[in-house]
Amino acid sequence: MKNLLLGMSTAELKLLAKELGEKKFRGKQVSDWLYRQGCREISGMATLPVAFKAKLEEGYQIGRSLVKKISKSKDGTFKLLLQPAYGELVETVGMPYEGRFSCCVSTQVGCPIGCAFCATGTGGFKRNLSAGEIVDQVLTVGETAIKEKLLAADGRVSHVVFMGMGEPLLNYDAMLAAVHLINSELAIGMRNITVSTIGYVPGIYRLAGEDLQLTLAVSLHAADDALRRKLVPGMTRYTLQEITDACKHYFRETGRRVTFEYCLLKGVNDGQADAAKLAVLLQGLNCHVNLIPFNKVRGSGFYPPETFRVTNFRRVLEETGITVTQREQRGEGIEAACGQLRRQALTGQGDLRIK
Ligand code: SAH
Numbered sequence: 001m002k003n004l005l006l007g008m009s010t011a012e013l014k015l016l017a018k019e020l021g022e023k024k025f026r027g028k029q030v031s032d033w034l035y036r037q038g039c040r041e042i043s044g045m046a047t048l049p050v051a052f053k054a055k056l057e058e059g060y061q062i063g064r065s066l067v068k069k070i071s072k073s074k075d076g077t078f079k080l081l082l083q084p085a086y087g088e089l090v091e092t093v094g095m096p097y098e099g100r101f102s103c104c105v106s107t108q109v110g111c112p113i114g115c116a117f118c119a120t121g122t123g124g125f126k127r128n129l130s131a132g133e134i135v136d137q138v139l140t141v142g143e144t145a146i147k148e149k150l151l152a153a154d155g156r157v158s159h160v161v162f163m164g165m166g167e168p169l170l171n172y173d174a175m176l177a178a179v180h181l182i183n184s185e186l187a188i189g190m191r192n193i194t195v196s197t198i199g200y201v202p203g204i205y206r207l208a209g210e211d212l213q214l215t216l217a218v219s220l221h222a223a224d225d226a227l228r229r230k231l232v233p234g235m236t237r238y239t240l241q242e243i244t245d246a247c248k249h250y251f252r253e254t255g256r257r258v259t260f261e262y263c264l265l266k267g268v269n270d271g272q273a274d275a276a277k278l279a280v281l282l283q284g285l286n287c288h289v290n291l292i293p294f295n296k297v298r299g300s301g302f303y304p305p306e307t308f309r310v311t312n313f314r315r316v317l318e319e320t321g322i323t324v325t326q327r328e329q330r331g332e333g334i335e336a337a338c339g340q341l342r343r344q345a346l347t348g349q350g351d352l353r354i355k
C-alpha cells in the first residue's frame with residue numbers, strides 16, 4: 001500500500017519535494033497537477049523531471065477514485081458511487097443550480113449515529129474517509145459535471161456541503177484538513193462551504209475555535225429531548241439545550257449565523273405544537289431554520305408530510321421572527337437521501353425509482 005499524494009497541501013508537497021532532494025517549487029507543480037489539472041498518474045505530470053517522478057512513484061500514488069456508477073435525475077442532480085484507491089465504496093452528489101454548482105460530500109462510509117430515518121444510519125458504520133478521499137469527491141463531481149455538460153469546460157464546483165454519508169465532526173481531523181484543501185487548493189471560498197453535524201457538542205466547540213467563515217448546520221429534528229432520543233439514538237449524551245448553547249458559542253466566536261436543519265416526518269415531528277416548541281428552543285439564537293421534508297427511505301416506517309403541514313410548521317416559526325428556508329427536493333428518482341445509492345448497489349434491493 002503506497003502513500004497517497006491526494007490529501008497533501010501545497011506546503012506539505014513542497015516539504016516532500018525537498019525531502020526527495022528536489023527544489024521546493026517542484027512540490028507546487030505536483031499540487032497543480034493534482035488539484036488544478038486532475039492528473040491521475042504520476043507519470044502524467046509532464047513538467048516534472050523524470051528522476052523526480054521515478055522517486056515519487058517508489059513511495060506514492062495519486063489516490064484518485066474510479067466512478068463505479070452514476071445515477072442521474074431529470075433536474076441535473078447526479079449521484080456517484082466511487083471506488084477509492086483502497087477501501088469501501090463512497091458516494092457523493094453533484095447538484096446544478098442557477099449560477100452555482102454544489103457538491104455534497106461524504107465524510108465516513110456508513111455512520112455510527114444510526115438516525116432512525118436515515119438510510120446511512122440504518123446501515124451501520126464502516127470507516128472514516130481521509131481528507132484526500134473527501135477532496136477526491138469534489139474533483140470527481142466537477143469532472144463528471146463537465147463530461148455531462150452540466151458545467152462549461154472551464155466551469156467548476158462552487159459550493160461544497162458536508163451532508164453526504166457520515167458525521168463530519170466524528171471524523172474531525174480529516175474533515176478539517178479537507179475543508180482547508182477545498183478552500184486553498186480548489187479555491188472554493190470558506191463561505192461556500194457548509195459542514196452539517198447531528199449535534200456533536202465537543203466538535204461544535206472545537207470548530208468554533210478554528211474561527212473559520214464556513215457555515216455550520218446543525219441537524220435537530222426534534223424540539224424535545226425524548227423525541228430526539230428516539231430519532232437520533234446515537235447522540236443521546238447531549239441535550240438540546242447543550243446543543244443550542246454550543247451554537248450560541250459558535251456564533252459568538254465566529255460571527256456566523258448557524259443553520260438548524262429539521263427533517264419533517266409526517267405525524268412524528270411536523271405538528272404545529274412541535275414548531276412552537278422549536279421556536280421556544282431557538283429564542284434569542286442568531287440562526288436560521290432549514291426545513292427538509294423527509295425523502296422516503298424504503299422500510300423506514302416514516303413518511304413525508306403533506307405540503308399543508310410543512311406550510312403550517314413554517315408559519316409558526318416565521319410568526320416568532322425566525323427565518324425559515326425549505327430544502328428544495330432534488331434528485332428525484334435517484335434515491336438522493338443519504339446512503340441510499342450505496343445500499344442499493346450493495347444489496348441489489350429496490351429499483352432506483354422510489355416515488
Ligand atoms: N451527519 C450529518 C451530515 C449528513 S446528513 C447530519 O446528520 O447532519 C445531512 C442531512 O440529511 C441531515 O440534516 C439529515 O437529517 C438529512 N437526511 C438524512 N436522511 C434523510 C432523509 N431520508 N430525508 C431527508 N433528509 C435526510
Ligand code: SF4
Nearest residue numbers: 111113115118121198
Ligand atoms: Fe449519520 Fe447524519 Fe444519517 Fe444521522 S442523519 S445517521 S448523523 S448521516
